[in-house]
Amino acid sequence: MNNKQLNSSVPTKISDRISSPVFTEAVKVETREFDQLISAIARDAEKRRSSGNEAHPYFAMDLIRQSRLGALRLPVERGGGGANIRELFQVIIQLAEADPDVAHSLRAHYSFVEDLLISPVNEQRDTWLQKIADGEIIGNAFTELSSKDVGNMVFETTLSPDGDGYRLNGTKYFSTGTMYADSVLVTASTLDGNPVSVIISTDREGVIIEDDWDGIGQRLTGSGTTHLKNVFVKKEEVTVKRDEKTPFNSYLQLYLHAVITGIMRNIVTDAASLVLKRSRTFSFAAADTAAADPQLQQIIGHISSSAFAAEATVLAAAETLDIAVNSAVDGIIDYALSHNASLRTSQAKVIIDNMALQASTQLFEVGGASATRQSANLDRHWRNIRTIASHNPTVYKARAIGNYIVNGTELPVKQVYF
Known part of the structure; x- marks a missing residue:
């Protein structure tokens, strides 16, 4: 069942x-x-x-x-x-x-x-x-709203012994993708307080996934609540905790900005479509048609350039992740290479967030008032970008980068992005 x-x-x-x-x-x-x-x-x-x-x-x-x-x-x-x-x-x-x-x-x-x-x-x-x-x-069940310091790896969700296996109890929020997944990776604490992960089927008895995500954007990511009610876990389903793998979670952060970059590419397409579909222009416009208007062309050129810059930045940071991951020995990644990937990923976030939000607003400058119709659904780009960018406040990243550049203080190791 x-x-x-x-x-x-x-x-x-x-x-x-x-x-x-x-x-x-x-x-x-x-x-x-x-x-x-x-x-x-x-x-x-x-x-x-x-x-x-x-x-x-x-x-x-x-x-x-x-x-x-x-x-x-x-x-x-x-x-x-x-x-x-x-x-x-x-x-x-x-x-x-x-x-x-x-x-x-x-x-x-x-x-x-x-x-x-x-x-x-x-x-x-x-x-x-x-x-x-x-x-x-695979989906995830990581976040708990009770956590005062995200990433401290202390969970209210518990894994307790039960005969030849264990019982899992707790509630997880923002379980992105889990309602579409076949299995879910769940973080928990043992009775003595040690962090642990288990991976179980999403149709296991006691796993209840609610479609209750009500964010302004990314509405269909299945980012709802996962309830774990006395779920039986086999011994072989217990895995090592995630933070043993690498000191930084640059991968999870950069992934979000790859998604934002894809949205920016879509904004470019929508901007061009808006201009080509406009049958009239403003009385003070520089051309008789919207498609020939040099000012609208300039705006679209700026949006397109921002999308290109975002993509180039994400891929450049991804290359540093490739280098770091290829250094792994027995699951441990070279610290200096991992730090460099985290730095480049953080720099990517600081610049892409601003470019993307600006692009999603500039889209309406080429469409006129008709572009604001709800049926056009063009506001989804801003809502989606704003939602993704809010996962990790830019201000903290920018400060950490500045502190490293000025004082040589390395970026914080404790970074979890769910």
């Missing part, structure tokens, strides 16, 4: 109107199959938006399972796509351009995969790598 409790019904007609690509192996970057996947997800997102009921992206998530996009970072010989981190982040940007909710929903999944790839070889690791190669999607 499936114990997921969702407040929204699964759309049954949208996917029927969209041709589904057929996948015979794990999708790889820059292939015809990958292009077909992204196109199908984009068409589904557009149809769901136009239906006016904000239906959840179940069809897109099923396509991701079928294509094994979640295995993109796995070596080809393990059934994956063989991509490096830079290539993965390029994919996330493209996926977010097609549907930012879908891209965001996979954040915990790809982070879990990255942890597996740098972990020492063991049976548990091999089991999960195979499940991911088969298309399984």
Whole structure:
């Protein structure tokens, strides 16, 4: 029996109107199959938006399972796509351009995969790598509202012994992507206060997932509440805690800005479409048509340049993550390389947040008053960017960067981004 409790019904007609690509192996970057996947997800997102009921992206998530996009970072010989981190982040940007909710929903999944790839070889690791190669999607249950200091790795959710296994009890919030996932990675504390993680099926008895996320943006990321009510956990489902892998969580932060960058690419497309569709212009405009207006052209040029700069910045930071991850020995990443990746990722956040929010506002300068109609839904870009950027306040990042540049004080190690 499936114990997921969702407040929204699964759309049954949208996917029927969209041709589904057929996948015979794990999708790889820059292939015809990958292009077909992204196109199908984009068409589904557009149809769901136009239906006016904000239906959840179940069809897109099923396509991701079928294509094994979640295995993109796995070596080809393990059934994956063989991509490096830079290539993965390029994919996330493209996926977010097609549907930012879908891209965001996979954040915990790809982070879990990255942890597996740098972990020492063991049976548990091999089991999960195979499940991911088969298309399984992983969600997260990390955040607790009671935490006074995010990242302190002390949880009210408890894992207590019970015969040959354990019992898991607690409540997690902002469980992004979990309502679409097959399994969920849950952080908890043992009875003696030690942090621990477990990975269990989302349809396990006692796992209740609420679709109660009411944010102004990223509304369909499945970022609801996860209740864990006396859930039985097998011994082999207990994993090591996440913070043993690397001193910094740059990956999780940069992922958010890859999603923002994808949204910026979509803003460029929408800006051009607005201008081309305008049949009239202002009496004091510099041209007879909106498309010929040099001032509107200049605004779109600025938006396009911002999107390019954001993408280049994300990919440059991703390259430092590649270097850091490739240094891993027995699951431990070189500290200096990890710090450099954290620095570059933080710098990316500080500049991209501002550029993206500005671009989402400039969009309305080329569309006129008609662009503000609710039916146009163009405000979604600002709402989505504002929601993602709010995960980690820019002011703290900028200060930490400045303190490092001026005084040589390294960035804080304790950084968790869920």
